[in-house]
Amino acid sequence: MNALDSLIEALKRxxxxxxxxxxxxxxxxxxxxxxxxxxxxxxxxxxVERIKHCERCHTFSETPLCIVCADAKRDRRLLCxxxxxADQAALERTGSYLxxxxxxxxxxxxxxxxxxxQIGAAELLARAAEDGVEEVILATSFTAEGEATAHVLAEAxxxxxxxxxxxxxxxxxxxxxxxxxxxxxxxxxxxxx
Amino acid sequence: MNALDSLIEALKRxxxxxxxxxxxxxxxxxxxxxxxxxxxxxxxxxxVERIKHCERCHTFSETPLCIVCADAKRDRRLLCxxxxxADQAALERTGSYLxxxxxxxxxxxxxxxxxxxQIGAAELLARAAEDGVEEVILATSFTAEGEATAHVLAEAxxxxxxxxxxxxxxxxxxxxxxxxxxxxxxxxxxxxx
Numbered sequence: 334m335n336a337l338d339s340l341i342e343a344l345k346r347x348x349x350x351x352x353x354x355x356x357x358x359x360x361x362x363x364x365x366x367x368x369x370x371x372x373x374x375x376x377x378x379x380x381v382e383r384i385k386h387c388e389r390c391h392t393f394s395e396t397p398l399c400i401v402c403a404d405a406k407r408d409r410r411l412l413c414x415x416x417x418x419a420d421q422a423a424l425e426r427t428g429s430y431l432x433x434x435x436x437x438x439x440x441x442x443x444x445x446x447x448x449x450x451q452i453g454a455a456e457l458l459a460r461a462a463e464d465g466v467e468e469v470i471l472a473t474s475f476t477a478e479g480e481a482t483a484h485v486l487a488e489a490x491x492x493x494x495x496x497x498x499x500x501x502x503x504x505x506x507x508x509x510x511x512x513x514x515x516x517x518x519x520x521x522x523x524x525x526x
Numbered sequence: 527m528n529a530l531d532s533l534i535e536a537l538k539r540x541x542x543x544x545x546x547x548x549x550x551x552x553x554x555x556x557x558x559x560x561x562x563x564x565x566x567x568x569x570x571x572x573x574v575e576r577i578k579h580c581e582r583c584h585t586f587s588e589t590p591l592c593i594v595c596a597d598a599k600r601d602r603r604l605l606c607x608x609x610x611x612a613d614q615a616a617l618e619r620t621g622s623y624l625x626x627x628x629x630x631x632x633x634x635x636x637x638x639x640x641x642x643x644q645i646g647a648a649e650l651l652a653r654a655a656e657d658g659v660e661e662v663i664l665a666t667s668f669t670a671e672g673e674a675t676a677h678v679l680a681e682a683x684x685x686x687x688x689x690x691x692x693x694x695x696x697x698x699x700x701x702x703x704x705x706x707x708x709x710x711x712x713x714x715x716x717x718x719x
Contacts, residue, residue: 337577343565357542360610361540364611373567374568376529377533379529383529384530395528438557
């Protein structure tokens with residue numbers, strides 16, 4: 334395979350990039366932005382070499398402990414469980430959560446071979462049982478698999494006498510009620526305050 | 527900047543990729559497809575090092591002469607002028623053109639500082655004046671700039687007594703007339719055969 338086809342094939346591995354987009358990217362880089370190519374190559378190499386997982390919360394980190402876990406000033410009473418580092422990053426950007434995290438790096442999906450072991454449930458339970466943790470916030474997705482994951486973890490935590498909560502379900506900010514799906518409205522109604 | 531942010535910034539240089547897509551790509555690669563990272567890095571490095579321009583037609587090539595220019599069996603009477611290597615690849619995929627190419631690597635755009643010199647007009651004229659070339663097919667885009675480029679080149683070729691033609695304008699295959707723009711219908715009508 335020649336260098337151009339190899340580049341197009343490699344670009345197709347990016348999520349959301351098909352044959353046409355990969356071609357457009359390759360031609361654009363080669364014709365208009367060659368300096369971006371060694372830069373992206375270097376960033377990929379550095380990232381794959383340097384980015385590991387935090388020993389404590391499993392999020393992406395270049396150091397054994399990520400910056401959140403290494404920050405002693407956060408609220409040790411709260412532990413928030415998310416599916417991915419991207420979910421954690423979204424919560425961090427809200428600026429309204431000051432506790433620690435635990436990143437599952439997935440969600441329960443028995444058909445795909447993802448069980449409690451793959452999401453590190455035992456490590457989460459050990460982490461939640463640590464001195465000082467008072468509440469585990471289950472912030473998995475509101476999809477069938479995310480809900481199932483939250484349910485299983487909530488049961489396991491309750492069996493150990495650890496309190497768990499779930500993110501509130503409701504109408505998103507900026508929505509007109511007419512266009513919100515009925516399940517969401519029903520939840521918003523029953524969870525009204 | 528940490529390795530993750532550097533990777534996101536580098537991915538944003540790809541055409542059509544903004545902050546959100548770049549984040550999604552970076553998280554996806556790191557969590558689900560780490561092997562794609564060194565592969566893409568290698569493909570980028572190889573491409574930027576090995577892919578140059580063909581001496582004769584200016585398309586992308588790893589050898590001094592591209593495979594089309596190096597192929598003595600093609601029809602020397604035809605020379606097709608396109609804006610980009612991607613345009614040339616599209617024409618090649620049709621399988622219905624057997625002549626040679628000349629790739630402008632751009633189109634006339636005086637406001638952006640792209641004049642006849644930047645698109646290699648002098649080299650095109652020299653190439654078109656070579657023994658054996660009987661017709662220059664101007665296959666630049668049917669946009670204002672592409673049309674202007676075709677017009678300027680056609681005038682210069684005519685002044686040297688070289689015949690030039692333009693790709694046919696008309697209704698695309700699969701279109702319902704109702705939804706085709708009026709300018710295209712007018713052209714299809716006047717160019718009817």
